[in-house]
Amino acid sequence: MKQLVIISGKGGTGKTTVTASLASLAGNAVLADCDVDAADLHILLQPYTILEHPFISGKIVTKNMPLCSGCGLCISVCRFDAHTQTGINPYDCEGCGLCARICPENAIEMRDKTCGSWFISDTKYGKFIHARLHPGEENSGKLVTCVRKAAINMAEKESADIILIDGPPGIGCPLIASISSCTGALIVTEPTVAGIHDMKRILEVTAHFNVPCSICINKWDINPDNTADIEAFAAQNNIPVSGKIPFDTCVIDSLAAKKTVVEYTDNHISQQIRFLWQQIKTIFSIN
């Protein structure tokens, strides 16, 4: 079973749009949305949810004020300045629990925290594992790991050939959790100075974790000179460019219609995406 993750570094380059279209072309795939703090793939896949699970991770630490003798030990050991005179600020607290373990009055309690939910759903393109992190919560990396484990279990159960993973932006913990041990990463970039800058950083991350990559240049004709620079950079670094998708407002129209581009139109854009999928299959030896 192969696992292909779609990432970009920079947000808004077209990860989800591309993932949804590939999902519609892939046939026997399991789909996973690992952008758990701003998940959007469900909007295009319109899933029917079969199972919902709570995501429990980390600790809520609270102080029972009547028991507190005011010794101040908790305040002095806390590295996150989470302790105030009146209790513990949940946004500063990292949930390490050191205060609870050393409080001489046993006035500090630790409880498991529910940070969100994850779902197993049916879509017309196959089973779909997705999640929702509560706003402001931590542990998005652990929720990603949870989604990926569920996707692997599902792919085994369904005898699916491939898991398509819509990744998060950035290079931090949710991204690292999304790409680790993947067969390959498709990097969706755009020919803008920010797109190129962020692509180069994400390529350093994939190299660090030994994940093979291919590049897709989205909206390539917005700046043909920058596109040529990306292609030259890719050639120098032996990274295959698997597709170039032109800029077209039909992509925005398809989003507004909540459909994947290849479902919405049969024009040069959807042809480019079909070509992209063929190239990816060759590059990562996907059946």
Next chain:
Amino acid sequence: MASGKGGTGKTTVAVNLALVAGKVQYVDCDVEEPNGHLFLKPKIDSSYDIGIAVPVLDDELCNKCGICSKVCEFNAIAVFAKSVLIYPELCHGCGACIHLCPRRALRESTRCIGVVERGHIGDIAFLHGILKIGEPLAPPLIRALKKDFSEKIPVIIDAPPGTSCPVVATMRNSDYVVLVTEPTPFGLNDLKLAVALTEELSLPAGVVINKTRNGDNDSIEQFCEEKNLPVLIKLPFDRAIATLYSQGKNFIENPKYAQLFKELFKKIRKEYDETACNHKR
């Protein structure tokens, strides 16, 4: 400037706002993928490393009792019969293992997770953080950035995308949140998540709708009305703007847009003054 969804135009709005706002500070808290410097092209005056505390083991003192592993909420230490493995990337630097080791076999060391660079562009003070490749934890670097700016000069903060801990670390204690969105189902979905976060943190907010086309803003504006959120400005969907952006050029090079961003700055001040008054009442 925050958004939930990436690529809606946070950096564009933050940078152009900074360029018309006079004497301000621009701080890029998107330490995973900082982009503000590409558009502001600051002169970097100084830089320094940011480290977090991690444990180091003195193997001779350690009797492999396993307490450090048991008290670590982040699974950063594993203790075996004959060895101890420390995973520095998982460590949050809380110090529980060091504090609770009965044989004092652990001591504290610092591990660099990124760098802060300070600079300027004319009157604008510039500050950003760059997370090291392979490092998972952005919040300690963001917190370091936020300790470094002056209280006396207005600060325009460019937030990372999303709604989880790096965004919380960025948004906290700010006076006003500008949420940049775009009129697509993705933009609206992620705007709702971002608004839920500002509500959770009790922060006043307003909305900038970017990439607007005729007639497709209705659902965003309806949502803003329901939530009583002011729509501060609307920026048009324009291929010419996209091309300028791709070259690292700024909106306000066009005088029409310079005026629009000046208005935005005024509106934010006015909204902030009003909400601040409401809070006092």
